[in-house]
Amino acid sequence: MAYSYEPHHFEDFEEGQTFESVGRTVTESDFVMHSAFTGDWTELHTNADYAADSQFGERVAHGPMTFSLATGFVYRCGFLERTVMAFLGMNYMDIPAPVYDGDTISLDMEVTGTKPFSSREDAGLVVLDTEMTNQDDVVVFEGDMKFMIKRRDYSP
Template sequence: MTTTVPGPWFLEDFAPGQVFTTQGRTVTESDIVSFAATTWDTNEVHTDSARAAEGRFGERIAHGLLGMSIAMGLVSRLGVFEGSSIALLAVEEWRFLAPIRIGDTVRCQVEILSTRRTSAGDAGVLDRRLTLFGAEEAVVQQGRIPLLVKTKTHPGAPSGSTTR
């Protein structure tokens, strides 16, 4: 089931099985260079075209964490979590399955696995599986990233909110 209603969404609006798909984004050489400079991760597989050409992938590839960061940014642009998210709770079972190459266009799919209200009752947890797709729809990264979200009954929630 694919859902395309704009947000923000609150805990009560989500249900297991909902799927959201982001727009695409092309990974550039500049993205990789900027990420290397920001993180100080200058491993030659990312930054040295001559050495990378001799390596396993035959060219420079994006940092794994750059892929995860882009996935999170794409998910943010969906709008359903903006205005209701409180905090990321973990990164679980994250796998780097294939390289992301310069020029690859990636997109992310978010599946809601489960929802539950916290014991305090003023927030809830969304268990989400994120899947990052790369060139030719190959799964390049995947894992679970639970998110703490507001409920409709939290202070400041819009009055008259209805379940989607």
């Protein structure tokens, strides 16, 4: 199983192509850094006593943190290195289960669409369906990510 990929230009992506990230263990530092960066100190994420009485029984990662971890996995794989021009959004995003401190997560990706832009010649659209799971194969994030990717042979 390959975990590091060569940079891909728009022409290198094909529907059905798959990628797999390495694993990463979520830590206390991740919780604190996300809270500090965003200003989101919601007690479900930052107060162990409060969270112990919640439906989860302990602190859980912020939903936006889970999304941020997923985008980090995409970039860490290397296939967008110096070829991604923009993240264009998502048509859907689900967080069906929480991420806990100590969970080890990884991301599977599949190219579900490629499309040249009619408005520009230097890039095309690539859509990745993503699924992030924890160490128990529980899905903790899924969604499609849309990227603007450079074309290989474009010269203005």
